[in-house]
Amino acid sequence: MAENKRIDDATGVETVGHEWDGIEELNNPLPRWWVWSFYACIAFAIGYMIVYPAIPMVHSATSGLWGWSSRGQLADEVKVGDAKRDEQIAGLAAMPIEQLPGDPKLLAAAVAGGRAAFKVNCVQCHGSGAAGGNGYPNLNDDDWLWGGDIKTIETTLQHGIRQPGDDATRMSIMPSFGRDGILTQPQIGAIADHVLSLSGKAKDNPQGAALFEANCAVCHGADGKGMRDFGAPNLSDAIWLHAKTPGVMSKDELVQFISDPKMGVMPAWQGRLSPLTIKMLAAYVHSLGGGEAMAQPAAASSAGGAEETPSEQP
Numbered sequence: 001m002a003e004n005k006r007i008d009d010a011t012g013v014e015t016v017g018h019e020w021d022g023i024e025e026l027n028n029p030l031p032r033w034w035v036w037s038f039y040a041c042i043a044f045a046i047g048y049m050i051v052y053p054a055i056p057m058v059h060s061a062t063s064g065l066w067g068w069s070s071r072g073q074l075a076d077e078v079k080v081g082d083a084k085r086d087e088q089i090a091g092l093a094a095m096p097i098e099q100l101p102g103d104p105k106l107l108a109a110a111v112a113g114g115r116a117a118f119k120v121n122c123v124q125c126h127g128s129g130a131a132g133g134n135g136y137p138n139l140n141d142d143d144w145l146w147g148g149d150i151k152t153i154e155t156t157l158q159h160g161i162r163q164p165g166d167d168a169t170r171m172s173i174m175p176s177f178g179r180d181g182i183l184t185q186p187q188i189g190a191i192a193d194h195v196l197s198l199s200g201k202a203k204d205n206p207q208g209a210a211l212f213e214a215n216c217a218v219c220h221g222a223d224g225k226g227m228r229d230f231g232a233p234n235l236s237d238a239i240w241l242h243a244k245t246p247g248v249m250s251k252d253e254l255v256q257f258i259s260d261p262k263m264g265v266m267p268a269w270q271g272r273l274s275p276l277t278i279k280m281l282a283a284y285v286h287s288l289g290g291g292e293a294m295a296q297p298a299a300a301s302s303a304g305g306a307e308e309t310p311s312e313q314p
Contacts, residue, residue: 093276098151098294100283107283114284117277121269130288135242135264142290143239145231146170149292154282160268169268172231177215178259185259187211192254198224199238202251 005017005027013026048054053069055062063069088109092100100107118130125136132138142148146156156170163169177183183191187207194208195216213222219232226234233241240249242262269278285291 089276092279097154097279097282100279101150101294110280110283111287113277114280114282114287117273117281118284121273122281125266130285132241134244135262137241138246139285140288140290141239142292143234143237144290144292145172145226145228145233147228147292147295148286148290149294150282150286151294153285153291154278156266157278157281157285158268158270161266162263163265163268166268166270170231170266172219173263174219174261176260178255183211183215183258185255188255188258189251191216191258192251195224195235195254196249196251198236201238201249 004019005015007014008024008026011026013028015024016027018025049062050064051066052064053061054064088106091103091106092110092113095103095106100110118126119128122130126132126139127136130139146152155168159166159168159170161170162172175182177191178185178188190205190208191211192208193202193205194212196202197204197208212220212224216224219230220226220235221232224235226232238247238249240247241264242257243249243253269281273281
């Protein structure tokens with residue numbers, strides 16, 4: 001090979017001494033800066049292998065002089081996160097729900113936890129956006145059967161609506177005026193006219209107004225605005241739980257409901273979910289836009305319960 005070396009005429013550089021098909025390689029040395037950079041990389045790699053975990057073993061790897069690992073760093077970060085979460089959970093569990101709106105940080109944590117619990121337990125009926133549907137309440141508005149402050153929402157979640165086996169459940173039953181023969185169909189039609197007139201959807205019917213006063217005002221009030229003590233809905237706001245078209249109640253639908261009303265059931269979540277989860281759900285529902293402020297002590301006796309549902313038909 002050494003015998004084949006020669007000086008290239010065109011460049012004046014020595015060849016390496018071998019050729020292939022007439023092609024020869026010039027013996028140009030590498031730049032000195034590149035060589036020293038290469039040596040530095042080798043030294044760095046050796047140091048890295050000594051300081052950090054690098055060499056695979058049977059069940060793990062060498063730990064390195066500093067004892068650091070990405071898994072260890074992740075475990076430390078998870079511990080910090082768990083500690084913060086445990087602190088929030090302890091704070092939420094200890095704080096009465098009535099005081100929760102006064103602590104923005106805990107309230108935000110409760111709403112976030114309630115949002116997750118809602119997606120697991122509540123969207124099946126109320127929908128992913130909590131807008132409800134025919135027979136399923138819209139939780140975004142400010143129309144409540146039993147009251148909409150955060151404490152009474154929690155009570156409704158705990159005991160449900162018409163939940164068998166729960167003595168504290170929210171209970172309201174409307175008579176079947178037609179099925180049980182309490183009123184005739186013409187009388188029910190007259191009441192329907194009066195009820196629709198309360199929200200400006202029909203002309204008033206004097207006979208219907210008199211029948212309403214005699215049969216319905218005891219629960220719904222003389223003005224039809226409802227009574228939370230009985231879970232009786234407001235009939236003057238044009239919000240209808242069982243309307244086929246949201247916000248639109250036809251006379252035929254109303255007559256059918258008065259004749260043979262539908263009564264929904266909401267589960268009592270106490271015993272199914274933890275008290276903390278129920279508290280977070282109450283905070284989330286209260287935050288959706290229709291939540292009310294806590295009643296003052298002087299008015300507490302008339303505040304009624306809270307059902308996280310908009311009003312339904314009479």
